[in-house]
Amino acid sequence: MICEEVLFGPPRHHPRSPETFTNMATSTMGAAAADLEARQLLILRRVEDLELAAQQHRLGALSLSDAEAEVEAGDTEERLSALLAARGVHDFAFRRVPADYYDRPLEERRDLLAADSVAQLCKSIVMVNTKAAADVVDCSNPKNSKYYVVIVQYMARLNAENIKNFLYTLNESQIPKKRFNMRLAPEEESLMLTGFVHNGVTCIGMKTDIP
Numbered sequence: 001m002i003c004e005e006v007l008f009g010p011p012r013h014h015p016r017s018p019e020t021f022t023n024m025a026t027s028t029m030g031a032a033a034a035d036l037e038a039r040q041l042l043i044l045r046r047v048e049d050l051e052l053a054a055q056q057h058r059l060g061a062l063s064l065s066d067a068e069a070e071v072e073a074g075d076t077e078e079r080l081s082a083l084l085a086a087r088g089v090h091d092f093a094f095r096r097v098p099a100d101y102y103d104r105p106l107e108e109r110r111d112l113l114a115a116d117s118v119a120q121l122c123k124s125i126v127m128v129n130t131k132a133a134a135d136v137v138d139c140s141n142p143k144n145s146k147y148y149v150v151i152v153q154y155m156a157r158l159n160a161e162n163i164k165n166f167l168y169t170l171n172e173s174q175i176p177k178k179r180f181n182m183r184l185a186p187e188e189e190s191l192m193l194t195g196f197v198h199n200g201v202t203c204i205g206m207k208t209d210i211p
Helices: 018-086 106-112 160-170 187-194
Strands: 122-129 147-153 182-184
Touching: 122 160, 122 187, 147 160, 147 187, 160 182
Parallel strands: none
Antiparallel strands: 122 147, 122 182
C-alpha cells in the first residue's frame, strides 16, 4: 500500500524576482517625485504671485510719493519765487537734480546746476550754540542767537572756531568766548526751524528768521 503524506497549511506564494521589486520601487519613487515637483511648482507660482503683488504695491506707493513730492516742490518754487521777486531779485533759476546728487563729484554737480565753477557751489547749514546762556533759546537777537545759518562752499571746510571768533567780535567781546560752541543742529531742529528737509536747506524763505 502506498501512503502519501499530505501537508495542510497556507498556500505558498512564489517569490518575486529582484527585477519585480526594482520596478515597483522605481514606479513608487517616480510617482512621489512627480507629486513633489507639482507641489514645488505650485509653491513657486504662489511666491511669484506674492512678489508681483508686493512690487505693484511698492510702485503704487512710490508713484504716490513722487506725485506728492512734485506738488510740494512746485509749491516751494512758487513761494520762493514770489519772495525773491518781492525783494527785487529777478535773475534766479531752480534746478531739479537726481536723487544721488550729493554722491556725485563736484564737477558733475556743477554741470547739473549749470554753474561756471565748483567754487560757486555752496550749502546752507543750520548751527546751534550749545554753550549759550539759559535765557538764549531762540533767534530774536541776531548778535547772540541760539541758532545761525552758515553758508559754506562745498570745496571749503567749515571752521567752527572762526564762527566763534566772529560772534565774539560781533558782540564786542562782551560775551565770553566760552559761551560760544557752534555745532551742527540736529536734523529735526533744522527742519522745524527752516521748513526744509536734510540737504534741501536754503537761507531764503525759512520758517524762522535765523540770522
